[in-house]
Amino acid sequence: MTTATDIAEAQLKMPVRRDPGVERRLFHRTLKPLIGTPVNAVITLVCLWIMWLGVKGAYGWLVTRAVTEGGAQACKVGQGACWPYYEAKLRFMVFGVYPYDEHWRVALAMILFLGAIAISMIPRFWSGKLLVFWAFVIMATGVLISGGVLGLSYVPTTQWSGLPLSFLLSAVGLALGFPLGVVLALARSSKLPAIRVIAIVFIEVIRGVPLISILFMASVMLPLFMPSGITVDKLLRAQIAIIIFAAAYIAEAVRGGLQAIPRGQHEAASAMGLHYWQSMRFVVLPQALKIAIPPLVNISIGFFQDTTLVTIIGLLDFLSTVRTAMTDPNWVGIAVLEGYVFAAVVFLVFSYGMGAYSRFLERRMRLGYD
Amino acid sequence: MPADSMSVTRLLYNLRFRAILYQVLAVGSIVLLGLYLFSNVSQKLAEQNIATGFGYLSREAGFVISQTMIDYKPTDTYGRAILAGIVNTVWVSAWSVVLASILGLVVGIARLSRNPLLALLAFLYVEALRNVPLLLYLFLWYALIVTTLPAVREAWEVLPHVFVSNSGLTVPSLIWTRAHTIIIVALVLGGVLAVVLHRRMTAERIRTGKDRTTWPWVAFALLIPPVLAFLIMQPEFAVSLPEKGRFRLTGGSQLTPEFTALLIGLALSASAGIAEIVRSGILSVRKGQWEASRALGLRDGLTMRLIVLPQALRVIIPPLTSSYLSLFKNSSLAIAIGYPDLVMVSNTTMNQTGQAIEGIAIFMLVYLGLSIAISLFMNWYNSRVALKER
Numbered sequence: 150m151t152t153a154t155d156i157a158e159a160q161l162k163m164p165v166r167r168d169p170g171v172e173r174r175l176f177h178r179t180l181k182p183l184i185g186t187p188v189n190a191v192i193t194l195v196c197l198w199i200m201w202l203g204v205k206g207a208y209g210w211l212v213t214r215a216v217t218e219g220g221a222q223a224c225k226v227g228q229g230a231c232w233p234y235y236e237a238k239l240r241f242m243v244f245g246v247y248p249y250d251e252h253w254r255v256a257l258a259m260i261l262f263l264g265a266i267a268i269s270m271i272p273r274f275w276s277g278k279l280l281v282f283w284a285f286v287i288m289a290t291g292v293l294i295s296g297g298v299l300g301l302s303y304v305p306t307t308q309w310s311g312l313p314l315s316f317l318l319s320a321v322g323l324a325l326g327f328p329l330g331v332v333l334a335l336a337r338s339s340k341l342p343a344i345r346v347i348a349i350v351f352i353e354v355i356r357g358v359p360l361i362s363i364l365f366m367a368s369v370m371l372p373l374f375m376p377s378g379i380t381v382d383k384l385l386r387a388q389i390a391i392i393i394f395a396a397a398y399i400a401e402a403v404r405g406g407l408q409a410i411p412r413g414q415h416e417a418a419s420a421m422g423l424h425y426w427q428s429m430r431f432v433v434l435p436q437a438l439k440i441a442i443p444p445l446v447n448i449s450i451g452f453f454q455d456t457t458l459v460t461i462i463g464l465l466d467f468l469s470t471v472r473t474a475m476t477d478p479n480w481v482g483i484a485v486l487e488g489y490v491f492a493a494v495v496f497l498v499f500s501y502g503m504g505a506y507s508r509f510l511e512r513r514m515r516l517g518y519d
Numbered sequence: 520m521p522a523d524s525m526s527v528t529r530l531l532y533n534l535r536f537r538a539i540l541y542q543v544l545a546v547g548s549i550v551l552l553g554l555y556l557f558s559n560v561s562q563k564l565a566e567q568n569i570a571t572g573f574g575y576l577s578r579e580a581g582f583v584i585s586q587t588m589i590d591y592k593p594t595d596t597y598g599r600a601i602l603a604g605i606v607n608t609v610w611v612s613a614w615s616v617v618l619a620s621i622l623g624l625v626v627g628i629a630r631l632s633r634n635p636l637l638a639l640l641a642f643l644y645v646e647a648l649r650n651v652p653l654l655l656y657l658f659l660w661y662a663l664i665v666t667t668l669p670a671v672r673e674a675w676e677v678l679p680h681v682f683v684s685n686s687g688l689t690v691p692s693l694i695w696t697r698a699h700t701i702i703i704v705a706l707v708l709g710g711v712l713a714v715v716l717h718r719r720m721t722a723e724r725i726r727t728g729k730d731r732t733t734w735p736w737v738a739f740a741l742l743i744p745p746v747l748a749f750l751i752m753q754p755e756f757a758v759s760l761p762e763k764g765r766f767r768l769t770g771g772s773q774l775t776p777e778f779t780a781l782l783i784g785l786a787l788s789a790s791a792g793i794a795e796i797v798r799s800g801i802l803s804v805r806k807g808q809w810e811a812s813r814a815l816g817l818r819d820g821l822t823m824r825l826i827v828l829p830q831a832l833r834v835i836i837p838p839l840t841s842s843y844l845s846l847f848k849n850s851s852l853a854i855a856i857g858y859p860d861l862v863m864v865s866n867t868t869m870n871q872t873g874q875a876i877e878g879i880a881i882f883m884l885v886y887l888g889l890s891i892a893i894s895l896f897m898n899w900y901n902s903r904v905a906l907k908e909r
Contacts, residue, residue: 182633189634196636343542347549357890358883359848361862366883369875373563374556454652461855468655485666489659493651500650 224483234484235491238474242491245310245470254301255313258293261286262316270506272513306384310465312495314384318456318466322391323399323449329392330399331438335429337400338407348400355397360458363390368462387459391452398448406441407433443514446507450500468492560876575872576601582867584859586775597868604864605885611781611860612850616843618786623793628823630798641794648791653784654852661780661856680760687779689761692772698754705748713741777858781850789846796838800831832904840897844890851886861885 184190214229224231244252265286268274294313297303309317336348355363367390368383375381381389410433418428460469471492475485530536564571576598583593587603588610629641648656665685669675674684682689693699720733759772804827812822853860861882869878 182635192632192634192637196634196640199640200636341538341542344545347545354883354887357887359851359862359886361851361854362879362883362886365862365866366879369869370879373560373876376559377562377566450650454650457652457654458852460654461852468652468658472658482666485662486659489655489662492655493659496652496655497647497650501646504646504650 221479221483224480230490231484231487234480234487238477238480238484238488241311242471242474242488243312243467245314245465245467245473246308247310247313248302248304248308251296251302251304254293254296255311258290259313259316261293262290262320306382309384311470312467314465315453315456315467318388318391318459319449319453321388322395322456323452325392326395326399327445329396331403331434333396333400334403334407337404352397352400355394356401360390360394360455361461363394364458364462366390383462384464387462387464391456391459394455395448395452398451399445402441402444402448403437405444406437406439409440410437439514443507443511446503446510450503450507453499453503454496467495569873571874571877573877575868575874575877580868580871582871584864585857586778586859597872600864600868601861601881604859604861607858607864608847608850608853608860608862609889611778611785611853611858612847615782615785615789615846615850618782619789619793619846622786622790624797626790626794627797627801630794631801645791645794648788649795653788653849654855656788657780657784657852657856660783661776664776664780674763676763682761682763685776686773687776688774690772690774691758691760694755694757694759696754698752701752702745702748702754705744709741709744712744713737716740775858777853777856780856781853781858784852785846785850788849789842792842792845793839796835796842797831800835801827803834804830829904836897836901836904840894840901843897844893847889847893848886 182189183193210229212229214227215232216224216227216229217232220233220237224234240249240252244255247255265283269279269283292298292301294309294317295304295306333348333352336344337352339345339348364387367386371381371386371389414432414436415428418432421428423431456466457468459466460472465473471488475481475488563569577596579594580597580600581593582600584591584600584603584607586607588606589603591599591603626641626644629637630645632638632641664687668683668685671684671686674682674689677683680691717733717737720731720736724731724733801823808826808830809822812826817825850860851862854863854866857863865878865882869875872878
């Protein structure tokens, strides 16, 4: 007698019939793009070869051939990465000529600053309170780095250097360049011809010349334009140049946002009885700035990298301290690649992080969460 | 009295009056600021005894420029030195633009490849270049060239008479004479003639509907001027071959490490940006275009070349313009590794003469002028490829 159980058992013993399409689909999805045509197969082979070379080279340099013990002499003989160099020079590369015993202050300031940036990146925290929080962060980092109060020893700006200086230059440049840029963007789309022309000339001149020329202006020409007896700190001069440069680029990003706002919004604001500044403040700018966020983040990435140019006018930014570390008499000519690789990795991590964040924002906007 | 204040208030609330008032205030404050700065500068310059004016341009420069495209010697004037700097800037930017465009196009297409490995490699290339400052790469390439390549005495002869050493790449060069220049001019002339003739004949073909072969005539127009020039001028093709001497290489022409590092740095960093522009341009072409093209039986390569790229160009050109402009401006980083571009020559000039304002004014004006020229050219090109709507 056959029961349902027998049938079920018989079915279990039958050879498994697989979906006939599985293998074909596997082939189509994964293998065909790789070896579908002869040309593609060759491309795949070449790519694999390049990747193999890259991985082998990096692994050999970082691990197998690396010099892990000994000093400069061992590294001079060795063919790979020089880890003792990092041990000896890491703090100098990061903090530069900032007084050695006070490094904890800049380190703390940097943690505070990066933490504040991380918090500001989370959309949930976007509110007016964030500005108050930032005011506190700026004051705290200022006190920590500069000192002179609360029993902290005073550190002159000539000793501010390394990665903190790079962060400072780009962050202050963007923070102060932003309001200036918004004003410039408004001026450029103003109905008053004189104001529009002033804004256009300012923006286009700044965008038409290299950052170096503006840094040169700030470092060489600005002192001549000051009344006699007044000298401006070198760091401050470079900072002014970066703010002005940032403002011109931010102005263009904001203008793009302004142009995307339909006329109806302006007209509706006027109809509500709002005057120019009110309609900008409450109706137009909130929408325009939201649209401008992704290009603004891209500008920020660019500026973080562009601050390296201050090394040309003699400020000790991060790239500059990395290069100075190489010229240490004990290490000169030994750890060139090590220094640049370290600097490149630091820049890569921060820039890629910001870029990923910008893509996240764009996706979020496309999905209409804002 | 109340009537008076009323009218003042009314005036202040008059939109026309306000518009004029704002503009007068803006212009006035800028003029005042300018006057204030000007008085400061003239006082400072008088105090520090610094000469003013552009008279120094015709004085003898007296410094060496390590490499120039035009004839320059230290006894020439500052003006000529600055001109040599401008030519150097344009030279390195132009070659970088060419290299960056080719690389960018290839990488941009590779990023969209259906082969995942190729797409991954292109992605890594773009991210590695975009997220690290150009200045760092310049220092790195320069250091790699100078430290890892052998000294001149042990120069590698990679090809016969092609030497690689830490003082650059040395290749055989043609000894250039006036005759060669004339032939090149004739070749350009022939090219222009050929293009004009081709247009005329195509227009004729379209007008009359008669299918006549045009290419022999066009080829004729292209070749006649250079061949004539060649026959008349009888140029000599003397080649200067680099030879390895005891201490240095003699003969040939040299790509210095500074130039090479700058060229590679500028071209690579710009190519990453261009790759992204090309990619978004290609993505902007609708899928239907690909499908229609395949339905017509075109292969992938042909589809890309004939259908997709021409349409993508419309999206690509405007951002490409700003990419070229930033490459051109970034060439000013040359000063960091010692390639004698406009900024570096101006800097030397400023240090020697002390006339910082004039020096900076000159190079800012040159950059501004060339930037405007590049954007005008690219706008003209853009208007040509832009969609012609009825």
